[in-house]
Amino acid sequence: MPSITAIRGSFFDITAPVSQPEELPAHARYIEDGLLLLCEGEILSLQTWEAGQHQLAAGQPITDYRGKLIVPGFVDSHIHYPQTEMIGAFGEQLLEWLQQYTFPVESQYHCPQHAAKMSAFFLHQLLSNGTTTALVFGTVHPESVDALFSAAEGLGMRLIAGKVMMDRHAPDYLTETPEQSYRQTRELIERWHNRGRLSYALTPRFAPTSSPALLEKVRQLKEAYPDIWLHTHLSENPQEVAWVNALFPERDGYLDVYHHYQLTGRRSVFAHCIHLEDSEWDCLHQTDSAVAFCPTSNLFLGSGLFKLQTCWQKNVRLGIGTDVGAGTTFNMLQTLGEAYKVGQLQQYKMAACEAFYHATLGGAQALDLHHKIGNFQPGKEADFVVLDPAVSALQKLRCANSRDIWEKLFVLMTLGDDRNIACTWVNGKLVWQPQSEEKAA
CATH class of the missing domain: 2.30.40.10 (Urease, subunit C, domain 1)
Structure with a gap:
C-alpha cells in the first residue's frame, strides 16, 4: 500500500x-x-x-x-543556466553585454563534462533558493540541454528547457545553419519532451539572431509538435527594438516577427516585454501568449521598467523570471522585492499577495502548468x-x-x-x- x-x-x-x-x-x-x-x-x-x-x-x-x-515551490519563468558563471558582469547594456560576456561563456558548453558540472551547480542554486520549476535557456550546443535534462531528471524536477537556435549576428563558434538547428532540435525533442516531468521549449535566442529561414524552421517544429513550448526574448532594450525593425522592415513591429511565423500561442513565453506598443499587448492577449517579468535583469542592464499594470489591464498571463545571468540573484524573494520597486517607480503598489501569486500559481499559469503545480x-x-x-x-x-x-x-x-x-x-x-x-x- x-x-x-x-x-x-x-x-x-x-x-x-x-x-x-x-x-x-x-x-x-x-x-x-x-x-x-x-x-x-x-x-x-x-x-x-x-x-x-x-x-x-x-x-x-x-x-x-x-x-x-x-x-x-517558486516558478522561474525565464533564466539562462549557462550564464550562471558570469552573473554580475560589469558595465554594459544588452547588446554589448552579449558580445563581451555572454557569448564567450556560452562557447564552453560543447563540452559534456563542463555542461554536466554547471547543470548540477545551476539546479542546486535553484533548489537552495526554493525554485522547483523553471523555464530555461541552454546554449546552441545539444550537449548543454542533454546535461541539464539528465540532472533535472535525477532530481525529479519539473523543468522546461531548450537549446538556443541562432544562425546570424553572433560569433561563428555559436552560429549554426537553419537545417542543423532543425535537426538537432528535433532530436532533442524526441529524446526529452514529455519524459517524466521534463518538457521541451523551442528557443530561438531573439529575432536579431534568427534569419527568416531559421524562423521558418522553428515554425515547422512548432507545427509538428503542437504541445511544445516556445521561449524567446521580446522588446527588452530600445536599441534592440530598433535593430529588429531595421532587420525586418516588412513586419509591423518586433512581436509581429514572431507572430508572422506562428510562434505566438498558449505555450509561448516572451521575456521582458518592456517597450511594447499597444497593438503588441493586444496580440499577446489575443493569442493567449505569456510574458516573463525580469526585474533584477531589467534594472541591472538599464533596460527599462516593465509595465505591470498594463499587463493586468491587457489580461496577459505573467510569470516572474530571475533571468540569471543578467539578473543578479536566483532568489525569488529578492526578485519580488525588486519587482515591487519597479512598480513603485510607476505609482503601482504590488501587494505581497500579488507578488507571491506571480511567483507560484501565476507563474505556473504563464507556463501552462497550473493544472499540475502552483498551489x-x-x-x-x-x-x-x-x-x-x-x-x-x-x-x-x-x-x-x-x-x-x-x-x-x-x-x-x-x-x-x-x-x-x-x-x-x-x-x-x-x-x-x-x-x-x-x-x-
Missing part, C-alpha cells in the same frame, strides 16, 4: 488563477496550523491540523515545520518550499511586530534572501536543506 507523508506547519497559497489583482485576496488561503498529506508525489489534502489529525493512522510519522511558513490543491504535484521568516535579528523584530500574514509576506519579500529557505521539496521528496550542504562541505 502506498505510504502517506504528513507535514505540519503554516501554509499559504492562492487556490485559483485570477484575471485582476483585486480578486486575489478572495482566493488566498492561510492556515496557521495545517496538515498537508502527500502520496507518491501528489497532494492528497491540505486542511487544519484540528480537522486533519483524526485521519492519521496510528504511528503515522509527521514532519513538523511549526514556526515556519510553507508555500508552493496545494488535491491532485497537484507536491513541490513546495519551507520558509523561515526570521533568520536575522532584524527579521525577528519585524516578524514579531507584523500584524498579519500580509505584512509577514511583504517583510519576507523585502528583507528576505536565500537564508530564509529552510528546505525545498520536489515531487513529494525533501531534496534540499542547509544541513546537506554542511555535510558536503
Whole structure:
C-alpha cells in the first residue's frame, strides 16, 4: 500500500488563477496550523491540523515545520543556466553585454563534462533558493540541454528547457545553419519532451539572431509538435527594438516577427516585454501568449521598467523570471522585492499577495502548468518550499511586530534572501536543506 507523508506547519497559497489583482485576496488561503498529506508525489489534502489529525493512522510519522511558513515551490519563468558563471558582469547594456560576456561563456558548453558540472551547480542554486520549476535557456550546443535534462531528471524536477537556435549576428563558434538547428532540435525533442516531468521549449535566442529561414524552421517544429513550448526574448532594450525593425522592415513591429511565423500561442513565453506598443499587448492577449517579468535583469542592464499594470489591464498571463545571468540573484524573494520597486517607480503598489501569486500559481499559469503545480490543491504535484521568516535579528523584530500574514509576506519579500529557505521539496521528496550542504562541505 502506498505510504502517506504528513507535514505540519503554516501554509499559504492562492487556490485559483485570477484575471485582476483585486480578486486575489478572495482566493488566498492561510492556515496557521495545517496538515498537508502527500502520496507518491501528489497532494492528497491540505486542511487544519484540528480537522486533519483524526485521519492519521496510528504511528503515522509527521514532519513538523511549526514556526515556519510553507508555500508552493517558486516558478522561474525565464533564466539562462549557462550564464550562471558570469552573473554580475560589469558595465554594459544588452547588446554589448552579449558580445563581451555572454557569448564567450556560452562557447564552453560543447563540452559534456563542463555542461554536466554547471547543470548540477545551476539546479542546486535553484533548489537552495526554493525554485522547483523553471523555464530555461541552454546554449546552441545539444550537449548543454542533454546535461541539464539528465540532472533535472535525477532530481525529479519539473523543468522546461531548450537549446538556443541562432544562425546570424553572433560569433561563428555559436552560429549554426537553419537545417542543423532543425535537426538537432528535433532530436532533442524526441529524446526529452514529455519524459517524466521534463518538457521541451523551442528557443530561438531573439529575432536579431534568427534569419527568416531559421524562423521558418522553428515554425515547422512548432507545427509538428503542437504541445511544445516556445521561449524567446521580446522588446527588452530600445536599441534592440530598433535593430529588429531595421532587420525586418516588412513586419509591423518586433512581436509581429514572431507572430508572422506562428510562434505566438498558449505555450509561448516572451521575456521582458518592456517597450511594447499597444497593438503588441493586444496580440499577446489575443493569442493567449505569456510574458516573463525580469526585474533584477531589467534594472541591472538599464533596460527599462516593465509595465505591470498594463499587463493586468491587457489580461496577459505573467510569470516572474530571475533571468540569471543578467539578473543578479536566483532568489525569488529578492526578485519580488525588486519587482515591487519597479512598480513603485510607476505609482503601482504590488501587494505581497500579488507578488507571491506571480511567483507560484501565476507563474505556473504563464507556463501552462497550473493544472499540475502552483498551489496545494488535491491532485497537484507536491513541490513546495519551507520558509523561515526570521533568520536575522532584524527579521525577528519585524516578524514579531507584523500584524498579519500580509505584512509577514511583504517583510519576507523585502528583507528576505536565500537564508530564509529552510528546505525545498520536489515531487513529494525533501531534496534540499542547509544541513546537506554542511555535510558536503
